[in-house]
Amino acid sequence: MTKLRVHNLAVSIDGYATGEDRSLEAPFGHAGGRLMEWFFPTHTFVSTSGHETEAVGGGTYGVDDAFAAASWRGIGAEIMGRGKFGPQVGPWEDESWRGWWGDEPPFRTPVVVLTHHARPDLAVGETTFLFRALAPGDALALATDLAGGQDVRLGGGPTVVREFLRAGLVDLLHVVVVPVVLGRGVRLWDDLESLESQFDTEATSSPSGVTHHLWTRRAR
Amino acid sequence: MTKLRVHNLAVSIDGYATGEDRSLEAPFGHAGGRLMEWFFPTHTFVSTSGHETEAVGGGTYGVDDAFAAASWRGIGAEIMGRGKFGPQVGPWEDESWRGWWGDEPPFRTPVVVLTHHARPDLAVGETTFLFRALAPGDALALATDLAGGQDVRLGGGPTVVREFLRAGLVDLLHVVVVPVVLGRGVRLWDDLESLESQFDTEATSSPSGVTHHLWTRRAR
Numbered sequence: 001m002t003k004l005r006v007h008n009l010a011v012s013i014d015g016y017a018t019g020e021d022r023s024l025e026a027p028f029g030h031a032g033g034r035l036m037e038w039f040f041p042t043h044t045f046v047s048t049s050g051h052e053t054e055a056v057g058g059g060t061y062g063v064d065d066a067f068a069a070a071s072w073r074g075i076g077a078e079i080m081g082r083g084k085f086g087p088q089v090g091p092w093e094d095e096s097w098r099g100w101w102g103d104e105p106p107f108r109t110p111v112v113v114l115t116h117h118a119r120p121d122l123a124v125g126e127t128t129f130l131f132r133a134l135a136p137g138d139a140l141a142l143a144t145d146l147a148g149g150q151d152v153r154l155g156g157g158p159t160v161v162r163e164f165l166r167a168g169l170v171d172l173l174h175v176v177v178v179p180v181v182l183g184r185g186v187r188l189w190d191d192l193e194s195l196e197s198q199f200d201t202e203a204t205s206s207p208s209g210v211t212h213h214l215w216t217r218r219a220r
Numbered sequence: 221m222t223k224l225r226v227h228n229l230a231v232s233i234d235g236y237a238t239g240e241d242r243s244l245e246a247p248f249g250h251a252g253g254r255l256m257e258w259f260f261p262t263h264t265f266v267s268t269s270g271h272e273t274e275a276v277g278g279g280t281y282g283v284d285d286a287f288a289a290a291s292w293r294g295i296g297a298e299i300m301g302r303g304k305f306g307p308q309v310g311p312w313e314d315e316s317w318r319g320w321w322g323d324e325p326p327f328r329t330p331v332v333v334l335t336h337h338a339r340p341d342l343a344v345g346e347t348t349f350l351f352r353a354l355a356p357g358d359a360l361a362l363a364t365d366l367a368g369g370q371d372v373r374l375g376g377g378p379t380v381v382r383e384f385l386r387a388g389l390v391d392l393l394h395v396v397v398v399p400v401v402l403g404r405g406v407r408l409w410d411d412l413e414s415l416e417s418q419f420d421t422e423a424t425s426s427p428s429g430v431t432h433h434l435w436t437r438r439a440r
Contacts, residue, residue, distance in 0.1 A: 181414060196233075
């Protein structure tokens, strides 16, 4: 049974998952790298960002890495919002730009990019991006087909995650609370009152200062 | 040097420190007891709520109690918003009602209650409530005088804590993040962008499911 899983979704202690003023140069807007500083030193990040050849076995193996690594286990497809692919809005005017992820995106699976603007499927390295205008349930059905019996990762951003949470489709939610007050941006938790009633929750603080919240959907 | 300390301030994971629709019967509004369930089993709560004679040595002694107990160490006075004394708004129409705290309030120190509406000082058991219309700095000066060399506790509610945080007056901030999504109420973190830059932070998760965040002001 395919699960829909969210991993490594960092939010500020005031609940913002990304800042304001996002751009090509600033994917997290005014938040900069502050939401992901716990992630960058991990072995998982170092080894999936193409640096493995420079530092085999490099990076940390603490609790932050343990949680980060789970994101890559047993995943056969990803669903992401258009903003995770790139900062453009409206019709695709420059299809030569192939996303934030370089020549070998770390996904290495089919990736369903949710957008109302048509664009041909795009293979980059071992990853294929499929641009689709789909409601959450339909996007999950497509991704489940593509996942070949493995799970589907819901990659964000926060607006997309919130839509899938509201639709009751998320089976695992891993949120990383970072002790910064962003003050503005895109909130994760809006319009989700009593969401916790659908989940078993646990929390694990890390020496890095962040806290990993793992919400697992109860048996239906 | 007197410190101003906030302890045991519980917020939902979406940042609300109290719910909507507060009343005499529902001090936390629609949140009910959900923000404080971690607190009620602790030895600190059991022994300061008048139950000590029924259960000497009762209650839990885990990490939740360790943090809860710190609230009572070395405190010589408290500052609280009017809403922590009682649910009334406007002029005091019924002075015979002496607050939510019973015949022996747990404070046992002077308590400065911030209100724009005059009312005579009120002694209840070993606690004296002083009703004053004071700006944060002036309230702290008064409470410091009353504290006799000990620290001052800032008892909340969240609007009051936020005012003192904005004024840069808080030396210790203990916030307990509870894994519930309240969805509405009074937010703690609004208008405090980059607050963390003034503090050293640490976080400790508890088996109860909450996470204790301790923010300690850096040397000025």
